[in-house]
Amino acid sequence: MQNITVIGSGTMGNGIAHVFAQNGFNVTLVDVAAAALDKALITIGKNLDRLIAKGTLSEDEKVATLRRIHPMTDLRQGVANADLVVEAATENLALKLKIFTDIDQHAPPLAILATNTSSISITQIAAATMRPSQVIGMHFMNPVPVMKLVEVIRGYATSDDVCQQIMALSKQLGKAPVEVNDYPGFVANRILMPMLNEAFYTLYEGVSDVEGIDTVMKLGMAHPMGPLQLADFIGLDVCLSILRVLHDGFGNPKYAPCPLLVNMVTAGKLGAKSGEGFYTYAAGTKELVVAERFR
Numbered sequence: 055m056q057n058i059t060v061i062g063s064g065t066m067g068n069g070i071a072h073v074f075a076q077n078g079f080n081v082t083l084v085d086v087a088a089a090a091l092d093k094a095l096i097t098i099g100k101n102l103d104r105l106i107a108k109g110t111l112s113e114d115e116k117v118a119t120l121r122r123i124h125p126m127t128d129l130r131q132g133v134a135n136a137d138l139v140v141e142a143a144t145e146n147l148a149l150k151l152k153i154f155t156d157i158d159q160h161a162p163p164l165a166i167l168a169t170n171t172s173s174i175s176i177t178q179i180a181a182a183t184m185r186p187s188q189v190i191g192m193h194f195m196n197p198v199p200v201m202k203l204v205e206v207i208r209g210y211a212t213s214d215d216v217c218q219q220i221m222a223l224s225k226q227l228g229k230a231p232v233e234v235n236d237y238p239g240f241v242a243n244r245i246l247m248p249m250l251n252e253a254f255y256t257l258y259e260g261v262s263d264v265e266g267i268d269t270v271m272k273l274g275m276a277h278p279m280g281p282l283q284l285a286d287f288i289g290l291d292v293c294l295s296i297l298r299v300l301h302d303g304f305g306n307p308k309y310a311p312c313p314l315l316v317n318m319v320t321a322g323k324l325g326a327k328s329g330e331g332f333y334t335y336a337a338g339t340k341e342l343v344v345a346e347r348f349r
Contacts, residue, residue, distance in 0.1 A: 055223060056080055059136040059161075061129065061153060063094035066170055067142035069198025072098045075122040076115075076199075077227050082124045084132035091125035098123065101199055129153075133161040138223070140192055142170040145295050150174060151182045158183035166216055168192035172292070173243050173299040176209035176236045186211035190220050193240065194229075196288070204229045209236050238303030243296050247309075251297055253281035254312035257332075257348070264332050264348045282332040283342065286325030294319045 056079060060071045063085040071083045071094070085091050102119060105111035126132040133139050139157050143149055150169060157167055167189045169179055180189035191207025204224040208217055217233060224231035234241045253267055262270070268280020277284075285293050293315065300309040318324075318331065323345070325331030333342045 055137040055166075055219065057135050057137045058082070059084060059133045059139045060142060061085075061132075061139065061157070062142040062144075063090045063125070064142070064144075066194060066196060066198060068094035068097050069101075069196065070140055070142055070170065070194055071123055072101060072119070072199050073194075073227050073229075075119045076102075076111075078122070080122055080124075082126055082132045082136070084126050084129050086127060088125075088127055091127070095120070095123065095125065105199075129156055130160045133157050133165070136161050136165050138166045138168060140168045140170060145172060145174065145292060147174055147178070150179055154179055154182045154189070158185060164188075166190065166219065168220065170194055173239050173296040175238070175303075176207050176212070180209045180211060187213040188216055190216055191236070191240070192220055192224070193242070195242070202228070202230045203242070204231045205240050205242055206231045206233050207236055207240050208233065239296060239300050244300065247293060247296050247300060250281050250285050250293055251309070251312055251315070253285070254315045257282065258312050258314040264344045286331035286333055286335075288325070289327055290315060290323065290325045290331050291319050 058074045058079045059082045060067050061084050063083050071081045075081045083091060083094060099120060102111060102116040106113060106116060139161055141150065141153055143153055150171065154167060161167065167183065169176065169191055170193055171191060172193055176189060176191045180186035183189055186209065189209055190212050191205065193205035193207060195201035195203045206217065206220050206224065221231045221233060238244065239247060256262060256267055257264060264282050268282050271277045271280045294311050297309055297311040322328060323330050326335045329335050330345055332345055332348060334345050
């Protein structure tokens with residue numbers, strides 16, 4: 055397995071492309087927007103520069119890594135020679151089903167089709183293809199170049215051989231893969247999202263304020279960042295989407311998204327990527343300021 059195609063050049067997609075390319079794989083990075091591809095390559099270059107500054111990467115290795123990444127706007131051409139396709143598009147079921155239908159038609163018959171979805175059913179995605187035994191979840195964590203975990207999610211029909219190949223491939227990338235089965239939220243988000251949702255409810259009900267909630271979890275539970283800051287980092291729209299998958303999948307009211315979260319997403323307050331969530335984010339600074347609404 056040498057030729058990797060990554061579909062989507064956003065935060066997760068460019069991180070996945072970076073990691074594969076840095077580990078010697080030939081990567082085709084596909085996105086419908088040429089400007090998004092240009093931005094992705096700039097981001098990858100900056101992240102490689104950080105590794106050079108730390109002394110863990112040479113300038114020659116940076117050049118070689120970037121040369122292994124080939125941007126492309128044509129999906130059909132982009133998957134034509136792929137051994138593995140990793141889809142990292144927006145967390146939207148209809149979009150993913152369309153992408154997988156297209157990939158299935160144009161990728162080589164033996165290619166493995168993986169999705170970086172954080173919560174959507176692998177089995178449902180696989181059903182959009184004629185090769186469900188070759189469809190698998192490969193859920194990287196953000197930021198991809200830094201985080202070690204990869205959830206390897208078996209759909210109902212995923213073959214043992216495909217699962218073993220992806221487990222081994224993840225280790226080649228220097229990651230720590232964990233095999234899990236295909237149920238809503240998998241492991242990471244089935245546990246994480248209810249905790250974040252409880253933090254939203256704790257704020258919504260006035261038990262404490264933003265800084266109080268995050269401070270308790272950082273100092274009391276040794277979390278590297280508080281749940282509200284983490285939710286901002288993930289994206290409040292992403293949190294809402296995953297909670298809805300959990301709520302719909304299990305039919306259990308304990309997964310019902312907090313009304314405060316729903317209102318914030320409706321208002322376009324999505325966290326760090328929109329400049330405001332529970333905190334406000336000014337360009338060029340990492341200082342956290344509690345959003346005016348919560349002061």
